[in-house]
Amino acid sequence: MARPEWANWNGTEMPLSEVRVSVTDRAYFFGDGVYEVFRVYNGQMFLERPHFTRLRDSLAQLRIVTDVERLERRVRETLAHSGVREGQVYLQISRGEAPRSHSFPNPPVTPNELIYVREYDKDPYAAYRAAGIRVLLVPDLRWKRCDIKSLNLLGNVLASQAADEAGCQEAIMMLEDGTITEGSHSTVFGVRGGALVTAPLEANILPGITRKLVLELADRCGIPVKEQPFIASSLHELDELFVTSTIAEVLPIIEIASHTWKADQPGPVTRRLQVAYREYVVSAVGTATH
Numbered sequence: 001m002a003r004p005e006w007a008n009w010n011g012t013e014m015p016l017s018e019v020r021v022s023v024t025d026r027a028y029f030f031g032d033g034v035y036e037v038f039r040v041y042n043g044q045m046f047l048e049r050p051h052f053t054r055l056r057d058s059l060a061q062l063r064i065v066t067d068v069e070r071l072e073r074r075v076r077e078t079l080a081h082s083g084v085r086e087g088q089v090y091l092q093i094s095r096g097e098a099p100r101s102h103s104f105p106n107p108p109v110t111p112n113e114l115i116y117v118r119e120y121d122k123d124p125y126a127a128y129r130a131a132g133i134r135v136l137l138v139p140d141l142r143w144k145r146c147d148i149k150s151l152n153l154l155g156n157v158l159a160s161q162a163a164d165e166a167g168c169q170e171a172i173m174m175l176e177d178g179t180i181t182e183g184s185h186s187t188v189f190g191v192r193g194g195a196l197v198t199a200p201l202e203a204n205i206l207p208g209i210t211r212k213l214v215l216e217l218a219d220r221c222g223i224p225v226k227e228q229p230f231i232a233s234s235l236h237e238l239d240e241l242f243v244t245s246t247i248a249e250v251l252p253i254i255e256i257a258s259h260t261w262k263a264d265q266p267g268p269v270t271r272r273l274q275v276a277y278r279e280y281v282v283s284a285v286g287t288a289t290h
């Protein structure tokens with residue numbers, strides 16, 4: 001059985017279940033904060049640098065000031081003390097605690113910084129990676145700055161819940177004009193005529209760390225890439241579909257619920273990228289146990 005999550009709350013380590021936070025934390029009132037999720041393979045954080053770069057960007061956008069280098073050291077120490085070899089690290093920074101009032105506290109308050117490490121008994125997505133998933137198309141109800149990895153995730157929560165209730169493993173969100181943005185917690189890719197298609201990096205999607213790696217791997221594999229908007233009405237032109245994320249890696253889609261698009265099995269381009277991804281993981285962290 002996986003050990004309980006090991007946390008670091010503002011510099012003090014303890015089991016996650018013992019962390020206590022004031023209800024005046026602005027994350028509680030407003031979702032006023034940012035987060036990152038790192039995959040841990042073989043006791044090491046995968047793609048640590050780009051995750052911290054994105055964290056710095058999100059903090060800067062929300063004008064939350066903290067010492068990210070100190071956080072980097074803290075995350076590494078907490079992971080080492082947790083003893084976890086396979087799992088994930090969650091890092092959250094809220095603007096801090098203050099009486100409820102929309103604008104930033106003035107003078108500024110100290111951010112609250114939470115880290116916790118979750119151990120995996122087994123890779124949670126292994127079976128889905130092999131067999132593929134079913135997805136649900138849903139309207140994208142979110143705000144216009146989805147490039148910021150903020151704690152405000154209600155649109156994503158409702159989308160994910162709708163997918164669950166439809167017996168699907170992920171929700172694919174689309175704007176009113178049919179433009180597909182991203183998954184509730186993943187980036188969406190299509191394959192058309194042998195080329196990868198994915199939405200360009202605009203304010204309506206998160207700049208996925210896995211997205212960037214997959215684009216690099218595609219390049220190395222000689223797979224052409226088109227970063228262009230793709231539209232729900234042209235889904236039938238796609239030979240393959242998959243989603244990516246830090247935790248799911250490259251996850252094939254084999255069916256869209258209540259839609260004609262369907263695949264018998266994960267496609268060859270998706271499979272190639274899955275293999276390339278795993279090879280990259282092994283080269284980055286040594287042999288992964290999962």
Ligand code: PMP
Pocket residue numbers: 037156182183184185186187206207208209210211244245246247
């Ligand atoms: N989009 C959203 C909305 C997400 O929550 C995630 C998961 N963090 C992703 C895309 C994929 O990002 P990454 O590859 O950095 O995990």
